[in-house]
Amino acid sequence: MDNALKDALKAVPGVDEAVGLVRYLQYRQALRNALASEPQASDLPPPHLRYRVHRSFDIAEYVATGRDVASSISNAFAAAGPTLHGKDVLDLGSGPGRVARWLKDLHPTMRLTCVDIDDEAVSWGQEHAADIARFLRGDPHPPSAFPPGTFDAVYCISLFTHLDEPMQDAWLGEIRRLLRPGGLLLATTHGEFATGSCSEEELERLQRHGIVFRTTRKRRIKLDGLPGFYQTTFHTRNYVEAHWSNTLEVVAYLPGGIQRHQDTVLLRRPAD
Numbered sequence: 001m002d003n004a005l006k007d008a009l010k011a012v013p014g015v016d017e018a019v020g021l022v023r024y025l026q027y028r029q030a031l032r033n034a035l036a037s038e039p040q041a042s043d044l045p046p047p048h049l050r051y052r053v054h055r056s057f058d059i060a061e062y063v064a065t066g067r068d069v070a071s072s073i074s075n076a077f078a079a080a081g082p083t084l085h086g087k088d089v090l091d092l093g094s095g096p097g098r099v100a101r102w103l104k105d106l107h108p109t110m111r112l113t114c115v116d117i118d119d120e121a122v123s124w125g126q127e128h129a130a131d132i133a134r135f136l137r138g139d140p141h142p143p144s145a146f147p148p149g150t151f152d153a154v155y156c157i158s159l160f161t162h163l164d165e166p167m168q169d170a171w172l173g174e175i176r177r178l179l180r181p182g183g184l185l186l187a188t189t190h191g192e193f194a195t196g197s198c199s200e201e202e203l204e205r206l207q208r209h210g211i212v213f214r215t216t217r218k219r220r221i222k223l224d225g226l227p228g229f230y231q232t233t234f235h236t237r238n239y240v241e242a243h244w245s246n247t248l249e250v251v252a253y254l255p256g257g258i259q260r261h262q263d264t265v266l267l268r269r270p271a272d
């Protein structure tokens, strides 16, 4: 279906809600199937927690993506200079540790803290993955409870892809506070590789403003179980380089750096 037709259909009252309901019913059925077919004792999070961070029930894909993303993070930090070995590292928006598990494998001596607002994911991590990181519940809005300069590096996979601009700016400022001078932030965005689902109107807004926070699907039943502020955001490279550099220094921008889908941005807290 072309984008113009999609836009026209979405404008018909009730169509978007109906699409949301169908998707929800499909999700419930797929969840039942996953629960019935998966082994009970597993070192993987239960299907609904995997779905929240991965949007699929496929176990092999969940594992492979976690491993692949961890390897991309490790390479991006290494290319920017410092190794993560022996460092204090924060995974902000970690979920149950899909990526953290593999990053810890690559850097066994790093001291990893995983923070998320999702109580269930944090509890699962505390119970099943305490050997890789300390899992802590965070608040949606900064400031966090950590003292200034707690971390050498912070990474946020698929977090800024879901927050609106004021929340992003607030978190960029908070991450600056949490980083030691010279410390690095790696964050991902929905850039040029990820606009396939955008409507014509969204693409136009993206060109004009450099950022689009999609709220048109707010009336749908949320499948991720996360609060209403958590929607979908798209950025242009120009926007990120111009706007985020008000808070941190942009040191690298890798289009499609995460699975040729999300862009990777590396930022540094300048020395004071």
Ligand SMILES: C[S@@+](CC[C@H](N)C(=O)[O-])C[C@H]1O[C@@H](n2cnc3c(N)ncnc32)[C@H](O)[C@@H]1O
Pocket (backbone or CB within 6 Å): 052, 053, 054, 092, 093, 094, 095, 096, 097, 098, 099, 115, 116, 117, 118, 121, 138, 139, 140, 141, 156, 157, 158, 159, 226, 230
């Ligand atoms: C798409 S998931 C990605 C999870 C993980 N980074 C990964 O790649 O597997 C986004 C995560 O961000 C969390 N999140 C959303 N807003 C947050 C906030 N303000 N602070 C911390 N975590 C947040 C969600 O609960 C969710 O677990």
